[in-house]
């Protein structure tokens with residue numbers, strides 16, 4: 409048992425949540441200062457023709473149907489079900505650690521998702537990948553995906569890693585899409601999705617094709633290589 413786990417185990421239960429929030433908010437403010445120093449404004453050519461959509465279900469309507477797709481960060485599979493319903497993918501790769509911060513692995517959640525999509529898995533339409541997102545994405549066949557939806561780690565470093573491997577996994581005209589194109593989220597703190605996505609567009613010449621505009625401000629994005 410590590411020293412940290414030993415100390416954590418001795419903190420009275422009623423202090424754990426407020427202490428966690430305090431540490432998270434300190435970490436978020438430090439991350440905010442670090443990320444705000446990064447220049448990441450998109451230029452006109454990254455936004456030309458970009459469509460604003462009411463929500464991510466409307467985004468699904470515009471993404472390719474009958475294709476090969478990956479959802480990265482699945483949780484209980486609610487959005488996976490929407491993808492299956494609306495886009496009828498030939499193959500849907502479902503990628504998640506299904507891990508909880510308490511036990512390290514969340515077999516109940518994994519079992520429940522496996523059960524939910526058991527029929528599709530039997531037909532090989534759904535494939536499960538229980539791994540770190542960047543490792544699982546990098547094992548997919550290069551240039552095989554019509555689109556990918558990133559919704560796993562939301563810290564800057566995690567999103568940068570996912571985007572870099574997603575670039576190789578999508579077809580030349582494929583889309584990288586994802587959730588939470590937003591800087592702050594309550595109660596999660598500072599996200600790094602905006603900086604990671606914008607820097608990626610500037611570095612690799614991708615343009616924003618769609619952005620969603622939910623009232624809860626948990627926007628989704630879809631980017632594609634500039635032809």
Ligand SMILES: C[S@@+](CC[C@H](N)C(=O)[O-])C[C@H]1O[C@@H](n2cnc3c(N)ncnc32)[C@H](O)[C@@H]1O
Nearest residue numbers: 481482483487504505506507540541559560561
């Ligand atoms: C916000 S939830 C996904 C929600 C889902 N996309 C939806 O819309 O219903 C994020 C999930 O990502 C997973 N996750 C977070 N970081 C990850 C990582 N680095 N690798 C794999 N899975 C990760 C978590 O286990 C969690 O289930």
